[in-house]
Amino acid sequence: MEAFLNKAKHIQTVEEAKALLWNEIPSPAPETLEALALSLDAHEGQTRKSGEPYIVHPILVAAITAKISNDETMVQAALLHDVVEDTSFTIEELAVLFGDDVAHMVEGLTKIVEIRDGELVASGSDERLINSALSFRKMLVASIKDVRVLVIKLCDRLHNMLTLEALHREKQKRIAEETLVVYAPIAHRLGISRLKNHLEDLSFKYIYPDDYAQIDEYIQSNVQNLQFKLNTFIQKVKRAMVQNGFDEDEFEILGRVKHYYSIYMKMHRKGVGIEEVLDLLAIRIIVHEPIECYKVLGLMHLGFTPLISRFKDYIAVPKENGYKTIHTTLFSEDGILEAQIRTQEMHQLAEYGVAAHWKYKGGSNSVNLNWLESLHYQNDSIEEFYELAKSDLFSEDITVFSPKGDYYTLPKGSTALDFAYAIHSEVGSNAIDALVNKHNVSLLTVLKNGDIVKIVKDDKPHLHCSWLDTVKTSKAKDGIRSACRARIKETDTLSAYNILATLFNQKSEDVQTLIEKLDLQDTLYKLPLKLDYFKEVIHQVAEYMGAKEVRFWELLKKGYKQPKSKELDHLHFFTNKTLDGVEFDYCCHPKVGDQIVAFYKGSKAIIHHKLCKHAYAKILEHEEMLYVSWSGSKLSRYRLTISLQNKKGILADLLAKLSELNLNILSIELGIRNSEQAEFCQIEVESTESKKQKLEERILQTFKLIEIISLDDAYNK
Numbered sequence: 001m002e003a004f005l006n007k008a009k010h011i012q013t014v015e016e017a018k019a020l021l022w023n024e025i026p027s028p029a030p031e032t033l034e035a036l037a038l039s040l041d042a043h044e045g046q047t048r049k050s051g052e053p054y055i056v057h058p059i060l061v062a063a064i065t066a067k068i069s070n071d072e073t074m075v076q077a078a079l080l081h082d083v084v085e086d087t088s089f090t091i092e093e094l095a096v097l098f099g100d101d102v103a104h105m106v107e108g109l110t111k112i113v114e115i116r117d118g119e120l121v122a123s124g125s126d127e128r129l130i131n132s133a134l135s136f137r138k139m140l141v142a143s144i145k146d147v148r149v150l151v152i153k154l155c156d157r158l159h160n161m162l163t164l165e166a167l168h169r170e171k172q173k174r175i176a177e178e179t180l181v182v183y184a185p186i187a188h189r190l191g192i193s194r195l196k197n198h199l200e201d202l203s204f205k206y207i208y209p210d211d212y213a214q215i216d217e218y219i220q221s222n223v224q225n226l227q228f229k230l231n232t233f234i235q236k237v238k239r240a241m242v243q244n245g246f247d248e249d250e251f252e253i254l255g256r257v258k259h260y261y262s263i264y265m266k267m268h269r270k271g272v273g274i275e276e277v278l279d280l281l282a283i284r285i286i287v288h289e290p291i292e293c294y295k296v297l298g299l300m301h302l303g304f305t306p307l308i309s310r311f312k313d314y315i316a317v318p319k320e321n322g323y324k325t326i327h328t329t330l331f332s333e334d335g336i337l338e339a340q341i342r343t344q345e346m347h348q349l350a351e352y353g354v355a356a357h358w359k360y361k362g363g364s365n366s367v368n369l370n371w372l373e374s375l376h377y378q379n380d381s382i383e384e385f386y387e388l389a390k391s392d393l394f395s396e397d398i399t400v401f402s403p404k405g406d407y408y409t410l411p412k413g414s415t416a417l418d419f420a421y422a423i424h425s426e427v428g429s430n431a432i433d434a435l436v437n438k439h440n441v442s443l444l445t446v447l448k449n450g451d452i453v454k455i456v457k458d459d460k461p462h463l464h465c466s467w468l469d470t471v472k473t474s475k476a477k478d479g480i481r482s483a484c485r486a487r488i489k490e491t492d493t494l495s496a497y498n499i500l501a502t503l504f505n506q507k508s509e510d511v512q513t514l515i516e517k518l519d520l521q522d523t524l525y526k527l528p529l530k531l532d533y534f535k536e537v538i539h540q541v542a543e544y545m546g547a548k549e550v551r552f553w554e555l556l557k558k559g560y561k562q563p564k565s566k567e568l569d570h571l572h573f574f575t576n577k578t579l580d581g582v583e584f585d586y587c588c589h590p591k592v593g594d595q596i597v598a599f600y601k602g603s604k605a606i607i608h609h610k611l612c613k614h615a616y617a618k619i620l621e622h623e624e625m626l627y628v629s630w631s632g633s634k635l636s637r638y639r640l641t642i643s644l645q646n647k648k649g650i651l652a653d654l655l656a657k658l659s660e661l662n663l664n665i666l667s668i669e670l671g672i673r674n675s676e677q678a679e680f681c682q683i684e685v686e687s688t689e690s691k692k693q694k695l696e697e698r699i700l701q702t703f704k705l706i707e708i709i710s711l712d713d714a715y716n717k
Contacts (some may be wrong), residue, residue, distance in 0.1 A: 001194050002277035004067060009162040012052040014040070017059035025075065026067035031098055035076040036062075038097070042087040050166035057159060062153040064593050068352055070194065071148070076548055077105035078152050084110045108149035109156075134280050140547065147354055148185055148368040156184045176206035189325055191353025200261035201344060208264070214656050215260050218274045221251055228333040230255040236332070237285065237339070240303050241296065247289075249406055251296075254284040259456055271643035271680075271704045281337040288349050290315060293341045297326055300339055304330040310338075314448070315346070317399045317407050324349055398449040408449065414472040417443040420455045423477040428479050430457040444470055463487055465611045484611060488595065489525050491610055491619060497526035503538070503576060508622040517664040518544060527627075528597070531574055533628055538563070567606070571598075572631035578603045579626075588612035591710050592636050593690030636665070636690045637711040640683045643704035644670070654681070657702050663687050681704060 004020075015481060018036070019104045025032065039058050046054035062078035069075075076098055079558040083089045084106060091110070097101035161179055164172050204214045219226070234253050242248060258266075258280055267276050274280075279387035285296050293315055300306070310329035318324045325342040342350065363529040401407050401420055410616050416436060420443070421428030433456035434441050447453065465484040471477055497515070501508040515521055518540055526533045569582045570592070580603045588609040590596050595610035599618055605626055608615035619625070644650060651670070658665060664686040689695040692710050699705045 001067070001198075005158075005162060005198065008063065011056065012050075014053055014055055014059070017039065017056045017063070021059055021063040021066065021075075024063055032072050032076055032079070035079040035098060035102075039079045039083060042083045042089055044587070046086065050164075053080075054086075056171075057163075059155045060150070060159050064158055065152055065386045068155060068195065069151065072425050073099075073101050074148050074152055077148075079153065080106050081109045081152060088129065093231075093530060098216075105146060105149050105152065105444055109153060110151055112149070113138065125265055130305055136222040147190070149192065151192070151354065154183055154187050154190075154192065158195060158198060158202075159677060161199060164202070171207045176203040179203045179306075187353075188512065191319075191349065192351075192514065193353070194351050197259045197261075201259050203369060204261040204264060207482050211264055212260060215263055215274055218383070219260075219280075226281060228255055228284070229337075230266065231280070232334050233332055234283055234338055235305070237283065238475060238648070239302070240299050241285075242465040244295075244299055246292075247535055251292075254286070256282055256284075258333070262596055268704070273645065276568040279336050279338045279610060281335070282340065284340045284342065284347070286342060286344055288343060290323060290346075293326055293343065296341050297328065300330060300341075301326060304332055306330055307336070312397075312399075315342075317409075317697060322353075323349055341352065344474070400449070400451045400453050403454050405450060411472045414447055415443065415467075415468065415470060415476075416441065416445050416447060416453055416652050418471050418473045418476045419447060419453045420457075421471075421473060421479050423455065425475070425479050427455055427457055429483055432456050432458050432462055443467075444703070446574075463611060487616075488610060491616060493521075494619045494693060495625055496524045498619060498622055498647055499528065499534075499539070499627055500537070502624040502626065503620065504541070514544070519559065531627070531629070532693045533573065567631055570631055571605070573598070573605060573608070574627040575600075580604060580627065582607060585612075587614045593630060596628060596630075598626040600624040600626050616693070630690075636683065636688075637686050639707075639709045639711055640685060640694065640699065640705065641701075641707040642683065643706055644679050644681045646679055654703075658685065661698060661702070684711065 005309055008020060011020060021036075022028065030573050031572040036059070038402045040055055043055040043058070045055070047055060048054055056378075058079050058081060062075045063083065065078040080094060081097070082100065084091055084094070091103050091107045091711065094106055112503060141681065157179055160175065160686065161344040167175070179199055184196055184199040186301045187193075187199055189335040207680075222629040234255050238248070241251060257574050263274065263277060263280065267274060287293060288295060302540050309328070312327040315324045315326055324346045325340050329336060329337065342703065397409050398412050398414065399407050399409050400414075402423070408419060410418055410422060417428060417431060417433035420431040420434070431443055435456065436445055436447065436451050438452075443464070462481060463483060464480050465487075467486075468477060468480050471480065487645045497508045497511050500506075500515075504511065512521075515537075516523055519541070520537060522535075524537070528534075529539055536709055563576040565573050566573045566579055567580065571582060572577060577600055590607060597608050597610050597615055597619070599615075599622070600606075601609070605628065606616075607628070623677060642654070643656065655665065666684040666686060668684075669682045689698075692708060696705065696708050699708070
């Protein structure tokens with residue numbers, strides 16, 4: 001594939017492009033020849049930014065499609081994929097000439113362009129690309145019903161990435177970001193590793209050129225040594241297999257250096273430099289029968305020391321997209337290498353994913369694609385994308401089981417609550433406890449490969465808002481986040497009634513009736529959040545009751561005073577009640593900047609976190625409440641754990657960069673080591689940034705941040 005793509009990259013003439021295509025399809029069907037002829041005619045006179053004839057692009061997309069799949073209808077659709085968009089031909093005309101199947105695929109490919117134009121921000125926009133790219137990906141997968149359309153589009157994008165040099169730097173970066181966010185994950189989910197790896201590496205080169213160059217320089221400068229290690233290990237494995245009954249013609253061993261983007265992600269996941277990445281090298285042992293895979297595994301584990309924590313058996317427990325292979329990491333005299341053991345059929349599926357069904361099985365449309373639903377992420381924010389990317393796309397995974405033997409693949413580090421959400425969102429939201437291997441454990445217990453997990457659930461939902469940063473999977477994060485947003489909106493609405501009732505010395509139920517008469521019930525949740533809106537509602541209530549001249553207004557006038565702003569202990573209140581002090585209840589731990597509520601008791605304000613279950617119970621009991629918000633710019637304190645390389649001047653550089661981030665350093669502890677002997681330092685800092693996530697984003701742009709913990713509990717003065 002490497003040589004094929006390298007050749008495709010440098011082709012600039014129609015004749016060269018056609019030669020590459022016919023090399024993949026030596027005996028093309030008449031319809032394929034007709035599709036090429038029509039495409040040549042339709043694109044006559046059109047050129048690309050590089051100056052080459054435009055038709056070279058569709059021909060090379062068709063050649064890549066043919067390389068990935070033997071389905072000639074897909075090749076015909078690839079040849080015609082830009083005809084409807086860029087020329088006067090219509091889908092109906094293509095259906096008459098080439099049949100409904102080809103026309104249907106071309107229509108799907110044209111639809112992708114329409115969705116992209118509608119969902120993706122313009123290249124000149126300042127808006128973050130990832131927000132719109134996520135929306136585009138969600139629309140794309142939801143609307144494209146024929147998976148062949150996605151496969152052709154991936155081939156189209158791969159050729160675009162191969163020829164990206166002709167564009168301006170800014171355009172290159174945006175297309176590369178879109179590829180990494182939209183297309184590489186789709187290739188990953190379709191199981192087409194051949195496309196995924198190339199899309200990732202090409203994108204990586206344009207998005208992070210310095211990191212790419214660093215890895216490339218290391219690999220190229222060590223290429224002979226790495227190749228020597230690989231060849232030596234392959235010879236040892238080959239010798240062991242032949243000595244134990246395998247004929248040399250019955251198996252194949254392939255060796256490779258892992259692709260650059262996977263090395264980069266491994267470096268960032270573990271917080272290490274490339275020299276510290278353990279397994280840069282991998283071999284694949286390909287045999288005929290599944291049972292032989294286990295015989296080879298036995299030979300590997302008897303001949304080399306295995307790193308058991310890295311062992312995965314995807315033959316017994318396949319991945320959701322059908323991927324089957326045994327993975328094991330081995331210690332050898334030449335270093336640490338990964339060995340993947342699979343049959344030829346498994347190898348085809350691993351390399352070509354769903355496309356293997358067309359390439360090797362003569363064009364089957366009965367592929368099970370239910371698992372593609374996992375691409376339908378619900379949220380489009382940049383923060384949530386990176387959570388998804390880290391947890392769903394790039395992490396190592398584990399397999400755990402239900403008591404009935406159903407298995408679930410989860411990211412490494414997943415908790416019992418992640419497992420609950422993997423079963424069903426309702427199981428996750430109602431979960432209260434878990435049994436792991438028949439032992440009662442917390443829902444936050446981190447699961448290990450092979451664990452048998454049973455979830456204990458209630459008949460009503462339970463909030464787990466403080467666990468959002470602990471769970472790993474996007475489904476769990478999305479479920480928790482949605483439930484907490486709903487609870488906060490409900491709490492704000494109910495609090496608004498209680499705040500107004502306290503202000504006007506009335507029952508909460510009477511205030512609710514009044515608000516419905518004013519038709520404010522749908523927007524009242526804003527009252528505890530926005531002081532201007534609160535003042536506006538007070539004005540509307542007073543105006544309405546004055547106009548009606550009812551007894552309620554007379555009662556209201558007797559004890560009613562105009563509310564005023566009051567500042568106490570970094571808190572701002574707006575009330576007409578006597579207020580002598582503030583207390584933080586010890587049932588919850590609101591930090592500076594957290595969302596809070598205030599209850600009025602004995603001329604004091606009692607502060608709770610807005611998501612505190614005791615506060616929620618008090619709100620439902622209609623206890624007296626006050627408008628409250630944080631005031632001023634009190635500094636927030638954090639503990640940072642940062643990966644620190646042991647080299648001269650690193651500490652001075654670290655302190656200078658922390659100063660640039662406007663962080664006030666309170667203490668610093670150096671020389672901390674973890675179990676893998678990586679070095680860290682812990683720093684306590686003060687910052688004007690009260691939102692931990694925003695500060696984390698800023699720090700990550702400069703350092704390898706391992707952990708950030710807020711130390712500023714508001715009740716703990």
